[in-house]
Amino acid sequence: MSSPAQPLAASLVQSVDWLAIAPPTIAAVVGLAVLVADLFVTENRKTLFGWTSVAGLAAATLMLLPLLDGDRSTFCLTGDATVCSYTADRFTLVIQFLVLGGALLAALLSVTALKDARKELPEGEYWFLLLSSAAGAALLPASRDLATLIVALEVASLPAFALVGLRYGDRKSSEAALKFFLSSVTATAVSLMGISFLYASTGTLYLTQVADRIQDVDGQLHTLAQTGVVLTLVGFAFKTAAVPFHFWVPDTYVGAPLPIAAYLSVIGKAVGFSGLILVTVVALPSYADVWGPALAVLAALTMTVGNVGALRQQATRAYSAVRLLAWSSVGQAGYLLVPIAAAAYSGDAEKSIGSTVAYALMYGAVNLGAFAVAALVGRTKSLNRVSDYRGLYASSPLSALLLAFFLLCLAGLPPGIIGLFAKVTVFSAAVDAGLGWLAVIMAVNVVIALFYYLQWTALLFRAPEGEPEKHRVPAPLTAAIALTGVLGIALSGAPQLVLRFTDTALF
Secondary structure, eight states: OOOTHHHHHHHTOOOOOTTTTHHHHHHHHHHHHHHHHTTTSOGGGTHHHHHHHHHHHHHHHHTTGGGGGSOEEEEEETTEEEEEEEEEOHHHHHHHHHHHHHHHHHHHHHHHHHHHTTTSSOHHHHHHHHHHHHHHHHHGGGBOBHHHHHHHHHHHHHHHHHHHTOSTTOHHHHHHHHHHHHHHHHHHHHHHHHHHHHHHHHSOOBHHHHHHHGGGOOGGGHHHHHHHHHHHHHHHHHHTTOTTSOTTHHHHHHHSOHHHHHHIIIIIHHHHHHHHHIIIIIIOGGGHHHHHHHHHHHHHHHHHHHHHHHHTOOTTSTTHHHHHHHHHHHHHHHHHHHHHHHHTTOSOHHHHHHHHHHHHHHHHHHHHHHHHHHHHHHTTOTTOOGGGGTTHHHHOHHHHHHHHHHHHHHHTOTTOHHHHHHHHHHHHHHHHTTOHHHHHHHHHHHHHHHHHHHHHHHHHTSOOSSSOOOOOOOHHHHHHHHHHHHHHHHHHHOTHHHHHHHHSOOO
């Protein structure tokens, strides 16, 4: 006769949908394989790790295709199959495409950067950390409980600290890593405190159950629940580089290897914003009156401080091109926050979130393209100043044209139609939600941003000082610039593809 413990044990066993978890799993497995192989492969053959990592990220991205035919969930409660820890729905797939595609482009940039670094960057550790971070970032949008959410957030963040400070003997890189580490650890501690308060108030970590139970919290726990909501929001505001939690961004981007700065500017943002969306719209819709106004104010502050910071950059200052892109990314984070804030006031929260996702896809493609051209110029101009781009058209016409296109997309001007459509979508989300004041602040910031984007664009076509320096473009760098250029041009030709894709039900 079987013991009563056996059926109980059987009831606790969860089935695993391997196809649903394939994208982050492939990235993690390839990362572990690279780490182990690093122990046995000789130095002169470690360049193979780069192409192995690129292939692994490409395979992980392609594994999103079989998941398009319907929502899939796994790691569900045995007593309730509708409550799960991992869900591959439309929202998950769009963010995973952005994360894995962005990591793939950053990997292409890294192949050239590692070759140029002349052993200053350890290849095995570099690729392991990049793949581990990409796996965590791909896991996060699929997380449907607070524990998995925080674990995914840290798996994405911890390797990024090391990547920023990985360059041997570089004091600037070490200082950047320390700033990034301290700010991120603070954010995690605050988030964990908030999540522990939410768990104490509701007795569950699953997002959908938190949404149901937090509405009926006992009166004695009401203050605890409110404090938990606020602390959780503050923690994610750090992760999204929202003002006043943005101070680490410029120094971190300058100190990090350029491909890692590109990675953080897009994948770091995607991680923070997808986590923020899951916590606010899925877990805490009943507290919209708390997080809605807070995010609206954060959006206004973030876009204003970011654009003013970019405007103040001096063209002749060392690393001013990277600093300008860093401050620009803070300003873009403000635009990304607008539709999330609008979701609190809108009758159609999914449509508002769709605006954020559409903007994130546009921003990811063109910002990675701008960093790719910056990586090309940085190969001959190590200080990477904005003034170093003067006359780029004379030495590298195609690169100059593509950088001009990327900057115009970020500014929201033709021929960067996708940038214009994305900004109009975000603007209309604010207006539809009754946030007219936020729409006005956004319009003012778009005008401010025009100045520094157009100033840089004009510099590309001015007569160069002295003899124009030819830029030899390695194949991986060529591939990264070409991919972002083709994607940006294709989306500008048919921007409705992104809007239609993200306008469908995300949750």
